[in-house]
Amino acid sequence: xxxxxxxxxxxxxxxxxxxxxxxxxxxxxxxxxxxxxxxxxxxxxxxxxxxxxxxxxxxxxxxxxxxxxxxxxxxxxxxxxxxxxxxxxxxxxxxxxxxxxxxxxxxxxxxxxxxxxxxxxxxxxxxxxxxxxxxxxxxxxxxxxxxxxxxxxxxxxxxxxxxxxxxxxxxxxxxxxxxxxxxxxxxxxxxxxxxxx
Ligand code: GTP
Ligand code: MG
Numbered sequence: 001x002x003x004x005x006x007x008x009x010x011x012x013x014x015x016x017x018x019x020x021x022x023x024x025x026x027x028x029x030x031x032x033x034x035x036x037x038x039x040x041x042x043x044x045x046x047x048x049x050x051x052x053x054x055x056x057x058x059x060x061x062x063x064x065x066x067x068x069x070x071x072x073x074x075x076x077x078x079x080x081x082x083x084x085x086x087x088x089x090x091x092x093x094x095x096x097x098x099x100x101x102x103x104x105x106x107x108x109x110x111x112x113x114x115x116x117x118x119x120x121x122x123x124x125x126x127x128x129x130x131x132x133x134x135x136x137x138x139x140x141x142x143x144x145x146x147x148x149x150x151x152x153x154x155x156x157x158x159x160x161x162x163x164x165x166x167x168x169x170x171x172x173x174x175x176x177x178x179x180x181x182x183x184x185x186x187x188x189x190x191x192x193x194x195x196x197x
Pocket of ligand 1: 033034035037038039051052053054055057058060076077078079144145176178179
């Protein structure tokens with residue numbers, strides 16, 4: 001699939017305030033700074049659509065981007081940024097949970113993990129919660145440009161092993177780079193296959 005049109009459609013902190021058009025939604029979640037907003041820009045080939053920063057905690061609200069006038073990409077705040085106050089972390093957790101649990105249009109959540117690091121406890125806990133709530137998800141290992149092909153393959157295998165301790169079946173796993181476009185086509189084709197189901 002090619003993205004021919006991507007438009008920012010609004011920010012919200014509660015599902016009742018999200019864009020009113022009922023279209024399929026695909027959202028991006030993961031630890032702060034993992035590259036959610038950058039990946040949205042890379043998929044849309046628009047450098048400045050979603051706001052990014054080298055400092056964690058940039059995205060604070062749920063941001064909807066309407067794609068090809070048919071569906072939405074949704075940029076979520078990150079979780080687990082240790083330097084944010086507890087109150088602020090809880091507020092962001094509430095925004096994330098409200099969207100994931102209450103958005104009827106959410107078809108799939110992409111859980112992003114930095115390919116250089118092991119899956120952390122907070123990521124596993126998050127995915128276990130998704131499993132319990134029956135929220136379909138896929139995994140994207142980000143920043144694939146930062147390591148070599150062999151290292152990436154090893155990281156994918158290590159992560160699969162960690163996940164198989166909790167699940168009998170692995171969710172789909174993609175590798176991506178917002179710097180060189182790795183994974184862009186695979187991720188967009190996967191989204192298309194779900195929309196067409
Ligand atoms: P929050 O909104 O704070 O939760 O962060 P985020 O997950 O949206 O991360 P963001 O897209 O803002 O990127 C964080 C930093 O990582 C920025 O400095 C990006 O330039 C960098 N980055 C993101 N994706 C990639 C990538 O694929 N490769 C490389 N080399 N850097 C990346
Ligand atoms: Mg962001």
